[in-house]
Amino acid sequence: MKKVLLAVLLIFLFTGCTVVKKRNNYKISKHFTFYEATNSxxxxxxxxxxxxxxxxxxxxxxxxxxxxxxxxxxxxxLTINSWYRSPNLNRIIGGSTTSAHRDGLAVDFTIKGNARIAFDRIRRSGYSFDQMIYYKKRNYVHISFRKNKRTERKQTFIKRH
Structure with a gap:
């Protein structure tokens, strides 16, 4: 019996379990799904x-x-434009090699209407984040976090393009 359990465990460990397969509408929080986080x-x-x-x-x-x-x-x-990016996807779109999107710690989103409203509300709220950028021409907000909130910089930028 122990040999069977060991064999099953080894099969589980070495048959691709290191990658999370697409889970479509699997809820990762109250309002967000795995699909939103990985769709591209x-x-x-x-x-x-x-x-x-x-x-x-x-x-x-x-x-x-x-x-x-x-x-x-x-x-x-919030309408999610981009969240998690694999290293290959990040390279294809010309993203930074240090992009927080590669770790799933950054999200680009928009809202109904002007995304500058969201940018201003977040900034005024005092809520912690690492970096937040409002892209005026494309009307979306990029926000990134760190796993350790104490090291978040609360940097804000407005890009005209």
Missing amino acids: RTAKKYGVKNYPGRGDFKTIKYTAGRMEKIRNIVGQP
Whole structure:
């Protein structure tokens, strides 16, 4: 019996369990799904897989909890443009090699209407974040976090392009 359990355990460990498969509408928090966190039209266009590893999945769930607070501050639903990016996807879109998106700690989102409203509400709220950027021309907000809130910089930027 012990040999069978050991064999099953070894099969489980060495058959791709290090990658979290797409879970579509699996809820990672009250208002966010795994699909929202990993969906990418660019990944589909170029045939790139955008599945996080187990550690990244835990980080994505952590970020989902932080985004619930952002949603409450903004006072309306958020439309997710980009969240987790695999290293290959991040390279294809020209993202920074140190991008927090690669760890699932950054989210680009918009709201109904002007996203500058969300940017201003978050900034005034005093809620902690590492970096927040409002992209005026594309009308979306980028927000990133760190696992250790005490090291978050609360940097804000407005980009005209």
